[in-house]
Amino acid sequence: MVNDPADARPSETLQTILRNLAESSDVVVISGRNRSFLEKTFMGIPVFLVAEHGAFLKKPEQPWQRLDLSADDWVDPVRSTMNYFVDRFPGSFIEGKETAIAWHYRMAENEEAEGQAIDLAAQLRRVSSTIPLSVIQGNKVVEVKPAQHSKGTVALAIAEQKPYDFIISIGDDTTDEDMFRQLPNWAYTMKVGSGISFARYRLARQQDVETLLQRMNDSLLED
Template structure:
């Protein structure tokens, strides 16, 4: 989600160097929801923590997810956080970095004459917003998006990339 950057011929660079003091109180809140919703679970990542409820066994699981996200947004934390409601997941990460901030950093270093950005996740919207208006931004799947174009499903991405590879000619 914008916490790491990989440049050609270089190792991954971690951009998010913020403290992890914010994780413990967020984990405690999420643990309470795991106790209420069998089948839900917590995933701790290097720079984020997520509550997954894809297989949770409850009729009101979507309402529970909305409640959790609202509670997490109200929680006082030592660093600003972003709460992301994705597909059957509520994720929390430091607000300092996003795919949009990485896009600004990468594409601000030198001029580009062609940019393609394809994504299917809520976090991709930050990137779509930050790219120049002439960039080819594509949302995969349904939903509101800042992308200029839409592809219906993942297979369409593969078809598009294969077509580009077969038909584009090196200058």
């Protein structure tokens, strides 16, 4: 876990594992991060990239597709509401994306930020908008985005493109629950860490993810 979301990057070992897996399987990275971050982070690795919780999709060796074409008249009132909380909690900040906006408070100096995040989310749900909005409370972040697309909708769309006989979905954030809920019930869904989840299985730590993927890679090499 890192304080600044810009520092959240896969280890060199994990990058190598993903590169090897992608040579024989479809590997999809579904993230809340923006397009430029994902492109830079996974440069040279032939994986599917999904940015901003399903708003953008990039298949290997292809340009980005924008899946979300919603109006953005909701952004300014949402930012205004978030700005009030930035002023109240030094160290917190707003991250503006192409189709979403988020308030990060991991580095907030005031310990009351966690409780106030619930209040912020409630206020954001009352913001007037011409389109349905989704207010997401993640790990030390409150994010607002159009409700049309999610990690779950794009995961299901990709899963339905081919007759896959094996699907494994791994995630540690509340936003990953959409994937666990919408993928076929025969898929292997795995929640990383504690908390209530729709996932069928659980991994205790992030390090366990790397271990599992390494074992999957080793198994493919043996075949």
